[in-house]
Every structure is written in structure tokens, then in C-alpha cells.
Amino acid sequence: MERANKPNFVFFIADQLRADALGHLNPLGAASPNIDELAGDGVSFQNAYCQNPVCVPSRCSMLTGWYPHTKGHRTMHFLLDEDDPTMLEQLKMNGYEVIWAGKDEVIPLNRDFGKYCDRYYPGAYPWDREKSKAFEKQFRGEPSGDNFYSFYAGKVSPELVDDNDRSCLDYSIQYLRERRETGREEKPFCLFLCLSNPHPPYGCSPPWYGRTDRSHIPARRPTPENWDGMPSMLKGIFEKQGLQGWSEERFAELKGTYYDMISQLDERLGELVAVMKETGVYDGTALFFFSDHGDFTGDYGLVEKAQNTFYDCQCNIPLIIKPPTGTDCRPRVSKALAELVDIPATVAELGGFPLNYTQFGRSLCPVLAGGETHRDAVFCEGGRIHGEIQAMERGHGPDSLYWPRLSTQCEEGPEHTKAIMVREQRYKYVYRLYEPDQLFDLEEDPRELVNLAGRAEYREIERRLQARILRFLVETGDFVPNRKDKGY
Numbered sequence: 001m002e003r004a005n006k007p008n009f010v011f012f013i014a015d016q017l018r019a020d021a022l023g024h025l026n027p028l029g030a031a032s033p034n035i036d037e038l039a040g041d042g043v044s045f046q047n048a049y050c051q052n053p054v055c056v057p058s059r060c061s062m063l064t065g066w067y068p069h070t071k072g073h074r075t076m077h078f079l080l081d082e083d084d085p086t087m088l089e090q091l092k093m094n095g096y097e098v099i100w101a102g103k104d105e106v107i108p109l110n111r112d113f114g115k116y117c118d119r120y121y122p123g124a125y126p127w128d129r130e131k132s133k134a135f136e137k138q139f140r141g142e143p144s145g146d147n148f149y150s151f152y153a154g155k156v157s158p159e160l161v162d163d164n165d166r167s168c169l170d171y172s173i174q175y176l177r178e179r180r181e182t183g184r185e186e187k188p189f190c191l192f193l194c195l196s197n198p199h200p201p202y203g204c205s206p207p208w209y210g211r212t213d214r215s216h217i218p219a220r221r222p223t224p225e226n227w228d229g230m231p232s233m234l235k236g237i238f239e240k241q242g243l244q245g246w247s248e249e250r251f252a253e254l255k256g257t258y259y260d261m262i263s264q265l266d267e268r269l270g271e272l273v274a275v276m277k278e279t280g281v282y283d284g285t286a287l288f289f290f291s292d293h294g295d296f297t298g299d300y301g302l303v304e305k306a307q308n309t310f311y312d313c314q315c316n317i318p319l320i321i322k323p324p325t326g327t328d329c330r331p332r333v334s335k336a337l338a339e340l341v342d343i344p345a346t347v348a349e350l351g352g353f354p355l356n357y358t359q360f361g362r363s364l365c366p367v368l369a370g371g372e373t374h375r376d377a378v379f380c381e382g383g384r385i386h387g388e389i390q391a392m393e394r395g396h397g398p399d400s401l402y403w404p405r406l407s408t409q410c411e412e413g414p415e416h417t418k419a420i421m422v423r424e425q426r427y428k429y430v431y432r433l434y435e436p437d438q439l440f441d442l443e444e445d446p447r448e449l450v451n452l453a454g455r456a457e458y459r460e461i462e463r464r465l466q467a468r469i470l471r472f473l474v475e476t477g478d479f480v481p482n483r484k485d486k487g488y
Contacts, residue, residue, distance in 0.1 A: 006188040007324035007350055008285040009091065010276070012269055013192075015055065015103065015199040016305065018294030019046065019316045020218075021262055024333065028218040030259035031211060034270035035320070038289060042322030042331055043368050045338040049378040049423065050293045053314040054307050057382070058292040059106045062340040063087050065359030067476050068381050074307075075384075075391040080106050083481075085357040087344040088116045091190045094353040099175050102168040102194035117192070121171045125162035135160050136401065139203065149241040149404050151303050152254045153203025155210070161203075165195045169268050173275045180279045188351075195268070198261035200295070200304055201401070202254050208267075212259040217252040221313070221447050223301030229451030230300075231309050232435060233408060233415045238301055240404035251298035258297050286327075286350050288343065289320040306405060308383030310421035310430055311448050315380045321368060323350060328369040336367045336374040337425065358479040376424065377468055383418040385433070392416070422465050422472070429453070429465035437462070 020026045024036040025046055051061040052068045060066070060073040063086040068074050071084065080086065086106075092098050098117040107113065113120040138160065139153040172193050179189065223244075227235040238244075269289065276282040294314045296302040305314055319338060323329050327350065345361040348354060367374050384391035396406040409416040414435040421430045428448070430438040439453040439462060452458045 005284070006095065006352065007327075008188050008281055009096070009190040009347060009351070010272070010285050010287045011190070011192045011194075012272065012287065012289045013102075013194045014265055014289075014291040014318075015194070015196050016293060016295045017198055017262065017265075017291035017318060018297065018313050019048065019318045020313070021198075021259065021297075022318055025318070026218070028216060030262035030266070032262055032266040034266045034273065035289060035318075038269065038273065038287065038322055039320050039333065040331055042287070042320055042329060043364075044333045045319040045321075045336060045364075045367070046333050047335055047378070047423075047425075048290070048317055048319035048338040048340070049315050049380055050291075050317050050340050051380055052307070052382050053293045053310065053380060054305055054382070055292050056105050058340065060084075062292070062343055063106060065341045065344040065355070065361040066479070067341065067360060067379065069473070070360070070476055070479065074382055076393055077390070079108050082111065082115075085355075085359075086116060087347055088190070088192060090344070090348065090353070090355055091351070092117070093356075094351060095188065096351075097184075097187050097189045098192065099172070099189065100192045100194075101171050101175075102165070103196060104194075119175075121168065123164035124167035125164045136201070139201065140401075143398065146242050146245055149303075149401060150243055150246075150254070151200035151202055151401060152250075152257070153201040154253070154257055156203040156205045158205040161205075165197055165265075165268065168193060168195065169271060172272060176275050176279045176281065185280075193272070195265065197265040198258050198295070200258075202257040202261070202297075202303075204257055204260040204264060208260045208264040209257065210260065211263050212256040214249075214252050214256040217255050217259070220248075220251055220255065220297070221299035221311075221449065229436070229438065229453070231415075231419070231430075231432070231438070232413060233306050233309055234300060234302060236408035236411065236415050237304075237306060237404045240407065241301075241303065243301055243303070246301075254303070255297045258295070283325040285322075286324050286347070287320075287322040289318065289322075290340065290343075291317045292340075293317060304402070304405060307409065308381075308416060308419045310380045310382075310419070310428070312446075315421070321346065321364060323365075323368055327365070330368070330370040334367055334372060335425070336364075336372050337376070337378045337423070338364060338367070338374060339378050342374075357482050360476045377422050377472075379423075379469075379472055380421040381419065383416055383433070385418060386412055420469055420472075422469050424465070427461055427465065429462060429469075431466060431469055439465075 057073040100117040101121040341361040345363040349363040418433040437453040
């Protein structure tokens, strides 16, 4: 795509935000007027999926355009290698000033960030283990209680937690104003803003806490009466989180607090957009709003996330693209299947430059222009093989909030083992290496409660989706580095 002037790029990235929590995608979602207004200026992809349902592997895929299996990014403990290409480097190489504010989770902290950005701002408040533990002690209660692993904090006093999101937003606003005041508008910029909300603990301070009417919270996906046809990872977490006695009112309060956190995030997007308009960059900027993955938020009796389970509450994420003025765009909510790996290719087309390495994303620009055929299927994956100790993420004892999930990951049963999800418009299939597969008809069963795998009448559908996974693995299983070694 040829342009007389390069567009700017702003990435506003949420953490652990499920798609169905937003107002324009769900009438019972959170109050998110600024996010919904942004969707009206561009395209919101209601069928967008992350490539792994936890933070680090998902972000690695989004930045590189590679799937988790391509380089082994299937754990929170394996970050990008120094020679792994990223979208941020590509922008720098093509003349962009790149500003990174907020969460990292993909680059080792001992590495020079100058390769990825011109300025990196992690926030004003470095993480403090002791302060974090003191905060947790105030809301978790006793280890024998039913709130110890729930992540529910509820109404939180502002002084109990440092608001790093506020700090990173203020830094971003200051950058936009400083850029205008110092006359640097001639160089295009990329602002990569990675915030923490609505990541658990589910806690929010006034004035946001309580904004959501708890009586209007949508019903959660029910806790299974038995776990037949469901992955053993979920059963293991469920047994350890200890929420079996929770009432529907308590689950509604937890989700209501999560929605309050989204309303806080929404207001911050509104602040950023207002400053973009004030400084005259909104029209000429491609603004991407998305999340790395979702959250159970009480569905199936669970909270938080899991690494190798692929229900929509975990892997169906919001993705909104507001392109720069002059781009062929038909604003709407699109049903096209999309993936986070599509972001680098979309950025390259909007920016008018090629990516100089092999990647697997596809530009979403044709969908922005009105097309509804993008991908025939999307994929999400996770887990490990038996004996792959480095993927267990060991080291968390029973005092850790994450112990129910992480201790289950360390077991050598089928719980934390490899699986791949493929989703077409109607059917979702999960191939599991060491335990029974799953198949859902999303038209008849949108809450994914009835596993159809193994039924004779669905045998051909399963075979077709198995073949689609095989093709996916052959296409994306590896890449040839863009170099020729000495001697050849």
C-alpha cells in the first residue's frame, strides 16, 4: 500500500481481557463507551483469537507473527531470543520513533531495549514482592478459606496498590504533547502501550469500583456436574482453587469487579484518544486495541487462566483496528476469523514496508476495506510433552495465588500436556496428545458445554479438522533464517 506520508501507530494493549466483556460485543458486557466509540471508527473483530491462552507466549506470537510451536514459546519462562525478529524492530528499521511504555514480558530485562525501541518506560513503580504479599494478605484470608485462591479483592483502597497503568498512561500523554511542542512531527512514531488491567486480582478502587450493576451480570458458564469430556487441567485447578461453595451472587460480584476494572481501562483509552486529537495525530494514526488473552472469571467454577485449554472466555480476545484517514475502511463489527499473529503483517501493509523475515500472519487490510473472508480457521495451542521440566514453571508453593494452576502444571499426568485448537466459523476442535479430544458446535452450543468428539455422526467433521491441523503444522512448523552462513 503506497502512501505519501507514513501513518503513526498506537497500540493500546489490555491484559487478560475477554472479548465478550465489552459493551459493543455483548449487551451485558462492561460499560466501555470509549472502546465502543473506537470500534465505530474502525473494525472490531468479534472472532479474533490469541495463539496461546497465557501472557508471554501470546505476546511473543503477536510481536513476531510466529505461532508458539514455531520456536517453542509455550511457557511463561522462555522469552524472545536476541535474534528473534519483532514488529517493533521492523518499525524502527523503517524510520519510526518507537516508544514502549508498560509491561514487557517478552524481552529479558538484562538485554538492551535499544534494539526494539527508542525509549522504554516500565512504569514508576517497580514490582515489590513484599508489598505484593502484604496486599494479598489483606484480601485472601486464611489458607483454609474459600477466598485464598479466588483472586477476589473487591473494593481496594488506592493507597494499597501503586497504579502503574496511570503512570504509563501519563508518560504516553507527555510524549505526545512533547513531540508536538518540540516540532518532531515530521518523523512517524509508534507508541506501544501495555497496561495491566483487567488482570487479576479482581480488585478496583473508587471511583470505578461498583460502577457495574451486579444484577445485570451475565450468567457464567456453569460448573460441570462431572468433568467427563473436559480437559483434566481444568479439573485439577478446580479442585485446588476451592470455589465449590461459592454462590452465584459471589461469582457475580467477582465478575462485576472485573467489569469495573474494564471501565477504568476504558476511561484511560478515552484520555489517550482525547490527547491524540488534541495534538492532531488521531486522524493520521492506526490505533490497535487488543488483549493478550482472556480470563475464566467464574466460568466452569474457575478463575484466572490455564495454559492448554481453549474455551472462548480464554482465547477469544477483542481486536479493534482504527486505520489512518485515507485507508479504505468500512467501520463495523466483523465476523471474519482473525489472529494476533496477523498484526505485524497488517502494520507492514499500513506502513508501506515489507517484513524482512518469514512470518505467518496475514494482513487484515482487506477486511478493513469490507471483505469478510480472511482465514478459514484460527489456531491456539499450549502444553508440553511428558518430561519437559523446563515448561512446568516450577517454584510456586501453596502460598502463591497461582499455586492451583502451577502445581497442576508440574504433575506428570495428562493435565499440562500438548493440545492444539482449530476453530472454523461453526466448529471448534481441540486435538489433545495424551487425553480425549474436544469438538464443539458453536452455533448450537456457544457456551461450549457439550463435547461432541467421538460421536459417529461427527466423525467426518473431526477428520476434516484433524487434516486442517496437519496442514497448519506443516505450513508453520519452522522457518529458514534470513541469512547465509559463512562458507557458502
